[in-house]
Amino acid sequence: MFEVRIHGRGGQGVVTAAEMLSIAAFEDGFYAQAFPSFGSERTGAPVVAFCRLAEREIRSREPIMAPDALIIQDPTLLHQVDVFAGLKKGGFVLINTRNTFAELGLGDALRDWPAGRLCTLAATDLGLKHVGRPLPNVPLLGGFAALSGVIRLESVCKAINDKFSGKVAQGNVAAATAAYALVRAAIETERQEVAHA
Amino acid sequence: MDKPFAITLDPGSSLANRTGSWRTERPVYVDRLPPCNNACPAGEDIQGWLYHAESGDYEAAWRHLTRDNPFPAIMGRVCYHSCETACNRGRLDEAVGINAVERFLGDEAIRRGWQFAKPETETGKHVLIVGAGPAGMSAAYHLRRSGHRVTVHEAGPLLGGMMRFGIPKYRLPRDVLDAEMRRVIDMGVEVVLNSKVGNLLATMQDGRFDAAFLAVGAHIGKRASIPAGTVARILDAVSVLRSMEGEEKPLLGRRVVVYGGGNTAIDVARTARRMGAEPIIVYRRTRDKMPAHDLEVEEALQEGVMIKWLSTIRQAGESSITVEKMVLDESGFPQPTGEFETLEADSVVLALGQDVDLGLLDGVPGLEFVDGVVKVDGQMMTGHPGVFAGGDMVPTDRNITVGVGHGKKAARHIDAWLRGTTYVAPPKHPLATFERLNTWYYSDAPQTVRPVLDIIRRQSTFEEVQGGLDETNALFEARRCLSCGNCFECDNCYGVCPDNAVIKLGPGQRFEINYDYCKGCGLCAAECPCGAIDMVPEDG
């Protein structure tokens, strides 16, 4: 079982991201279960969504309390919500920001994490660039595919085409692909840095 | 359909619930006597014949009408239509123009040549009728219808009596009169003109008559004792009117004074007007006391007839008369004032009423007389068995409609008498009063105005003054009838019953109450336009 928690704000497509993640996982042959943190939050409010992936039927319906991975769509949440609550030691963390973990002041907290688990991505910029809207969710999925290696980029693209159509789908595919490449490159760089260290 | 128990039911099953048991009062259809019928001196079933006229079935209407009165074209012109005075519609807007519709039917019958049926069987009885006026000819018609042989003896040269000699042409064109007389003759009535019966019993014996009906009328003009100069021309109204029918018209001069206030006075004045005279009526009382029909007074005034109210003639000179002004005392009688006035007069026509020539009754035993007329019993029979009398020669209102009514009534009793029975009139229904009507249901519709001849021609010719209705407005007028007191199948009761408890039986069959379901709410009675439903308490 691989459990992902996505944090963001209302309007940023947090729930959609979880759903697309589940679709991508489904495409990759997983059983997947995506669900929102049920609420009546409106635009701007902190929002959480969940996605479970497993090799067999997922029966549990409890919220994800000890995620294997976190996707944080809005870095400003770091100071308002305990986004890391329950995160498994060494779990994946992907944050939408132009900054580094160190610049975010998270260096200390995640000090013990193995390499290749933490990554930041300027996903909003990618969304703006490829789709014309400041939506970070899809680029982050592309980046997450690269970071976690749990799902394939092709499956993310399939999920994108499942949810969107026409130019929006094309733009999102481009954004996800670009994000995938950026994260791959970042991880590679980090690995090399670690190797050189 | 597999219907769930109790929740779903077959349609109309509530017929099992007889709601008639709720009733404490039951509606009952009734027939009432319409006020028009009640008021008609000729006993016409006015509502009955209007019913057919409403349908546009004028022949049926005419036949229904002529069951009681064979002269609708005449009656439609000269009748003073007390029916219209009695008509309930008069209290709603204006009375139904019954008279106009009657005339329309009469004219229509003449135009189309409708005839009376001849009797199917002959009784072998022979009835003598003396006088071919309204009463006599009416009796002749009814008796002939009953299968009796009828012979009319008329003293004059023409049929019609007062209809001809008392009514001017401008009120009753002679072709109309002739046509309606002719139709009676065509039933097989024998007529002997210029045959004055001098001795009734002798005539009856000679002719082997089984019964006689006397209707000689009142033709002797009353005279008043007016001091008159030798050359003053004083005539009586009846003579003047009668002479209008002959070759030689009366010479009245330009300034004609007519003395009297009855219809005859008006007739004479209007006749004189048409002959180029300037008539002036001298009457001792006021207009509202005048016995003449107001419509005729009005028409006379329109035509230029002058009326000198509250005046009596004191003296007649060669070319003038002296009148005395009168005043009405407290009881409405005129009293002399001593004030006098002189009027120019080429002639004076007295229209002070008529007397009956009773000469033919000399030697008839058993008769009783009162005020110069013969007394008859409730069956129109004089004190002499088999001799009946009617019209102006018996105590009555003197007008043509009354005469026609007498003729019918006498004929019924004569018929019964000849058959050795007694005619008993069927009991009359209670009157259909205005209060019983639900007038909401009658659309607002004023009476149709009949065309009237233009005034110039009325002053110079004897053309008929009042025109008739055409078919459209005759129908309109007929349909203004409220059918007081008798169901005319308006379907209101059928419609307004909340319990569908009125059964419509079909055209002409009227309705029935279904007492199985009638709850006795009374809506049918309340909403019956003509008051033909009574609510009757259920037996307690």
Added chain:
Amino acid sequence: MLKQIEGSRAVAEAVALCRPDVICAYPISPQTHIVEGLGEMVKAGAIAPCEFINVESEFAAMSVAIGASAAGARSYTATASQGLLFMVEAVYNASGLGLPIVMTVANRAIGAPINIWNDHSDAVSQRDSGWLQLFAETNQEAADLHIQAFRIAEELSLPVMVCMDGFILTHAYERVDLPTQEMVDAFLPPYAPRQVLDPGEPVTIGTMVGPEAFTEVRYLAHEKQRQALELMPAVAAEFRAAFGRDSGGLVRGYRLDDAETVVIAMGSVLGTLKDTVDELRDAGVNIGVLGVVSFRPFPSAAVRAALQSVRRLVVLEKYFALGSGGVLAADVQMALGKNGGEIYSVIAGLGGRPITKKSLRGLLEMAVRDELVQLTFLDLDRTLVAKQLARERQTRRSGPAAESILRDVHGTMARNEGKKS
């Protein structure tokens, strides 16, 4: 066809496969996505002919469905929570008139205090309404139950309520196998109404029935519910044969063999329970799960048969009758009679409170040790309620309980914040 799909969408597509004639929609969370999906399909012509009616209230939604059903249309609507309560009069009416309407209830709590999250208060409040009430464990079952529901409803002339947990199922994306139209057509014949408003054969539907026949009417309605108990397993079996899946039926057991302790529950919590039971079994506890699919009619005989040699029962339900206790527990108790084992009634998941494996495991371990009290509220904040109760004992009028509790909750949070800083 396998799809990774939102539960609401799966239900919408399943309903569409049933070829509904009339769909009435009124928005209320968490049901809304279902009718949105259907509305889109009708507008796009994917369901035709079909009338999709945006009504002005849930009361109207059920009323429109009543009219449509009585006129011979296959009728569907969906609601939740307050919406279900708002239509209650019509809910009873539909069953009283014997109209085979199918309605999804996306289960949600009932206020006040207003709460949009999941529990079973809405559906269970209608347990006496005369509707058949089926609870789905998964979105697959939710989809399948709708197909079965139309079949059952129309065979019996009774309305069926398909209950699925709001948000937990309705908003969850998971794998659902949706059948083809041909398969559904073969399983579900066209609607042949028992009674219908037809000018060709007029009837009066919906009479007033007095004391002389009302008991009989009610008895017959009850008898029909008993017929449903026979029909539902048969339909489920037929469904399995046609679609190759277990869905529906009356009850479904999990690891009941040799189970001394059995947890009984309805809806999506069964999944979490099964995971928990697996863990306990791994730890050597003889425990199983019995899922109740058909809450109404209540399958007493099936429950009895499934629990023949069980020592103790934990009846876990997302609803309770205030002032009385567990409703499902009472039904189970009635079903088992005096021969049943110990019954523990557990109230859990009210108003969307997550039911975690951790809490369940703790609960069941206590149950196995017979340490549970007769009525347990899972994860109840005892400190908080004790405090409120104490306050209320002091002054009879201490303001609305919900607000006081919120004050306490926020107070606690503020204190915690204070500790943090």
Added chain:
Amino acid sequence: MSFQPVKFYQTGTFTVGNRLLAPEQRSVQAATSRRNSLNSGHRACQGCGEALGARYAIDAAMEATGNRMVVVNATGCLEVFSTPYPETSWQIPWIHSLFGNAPAVATGVAAALKVKRLKGLLGDVRVVAQGGDGGTTDIGFGCLSGMFERNDDVFYICYDNGGYMNTGVQRSSATPPAARTATTEAVGPTPGHAFGQGKFVPAIAMAHDIPYVATATVADLRDLEYKVRKAMTFRGARYLHILVPCPLGWGAASKDTLRIARLAKETGVFPVFEAESGELTGSSKIRHVLPVEEYLRPQKRFAHLFGPKPDVAAIARLQALANRNIRKYRLLDEEAL
């Protein structure tokens, strides 16, 4: 108004029928073949205006639709007196669901019939819904408004007797001011129903811009039938509001049901008109305008206005309301003014 009443001076304009009219000019109620949709044996009070109005309206609708029609009935007197098990008085396809949902049920029936038509299972069948004023203007108002705004193909008929008569004469939003009911008793300083309350649903119906809105009284059958016939020529939501006096609730003689309905119209208390797409298109003119007292006096529910000390002020206010109706709905013939 496009309705040209039969001008027939003896009777035809106002009576139910007349032997002289051509069959096509006769009212539906005049025909021996009339449907009697509401059959004998129902349990309505003597002189019930609603029973009469319902038969008038439904028979006319049946005629207009060639008997291809379904009726939905709200709870109320009409429903109770017509369908107590084991008997029903209805001879038509008829359903009763609840007090407040007849418009919605009718919407459902119409939807079902449309689908069946599209499937080729059924020809054109129309839907009529009916209820009393309680079921229409109060408890069913939400559903009514919803049916209106969606413009569902339903003809809704409200039988207005100004109160909850089925439950024992309580006040409804259609109860007129000053009227005594069981919940607005004729006691205290302002006896009877308050002034300034209540609503006139035909005007609200017009505000929905639905194709056809009309009012009628049970006293004018021809007008009523014309309006039913007219309504059935439209598709979409239509509304007919019929004044049906209740002898029991109004404290009037059972025989006076129609008279009082007539007086309601002739005094201007109840405006009779029709409107298309929200615009007034015609009014039934008052024939002989009468003071409101004529209408009030025969009814015991207004008896407190006419005690030893008549409530002149209240009567004047009622007269003012009638005058307003006369102006607003143009109830007097302009030529006559």
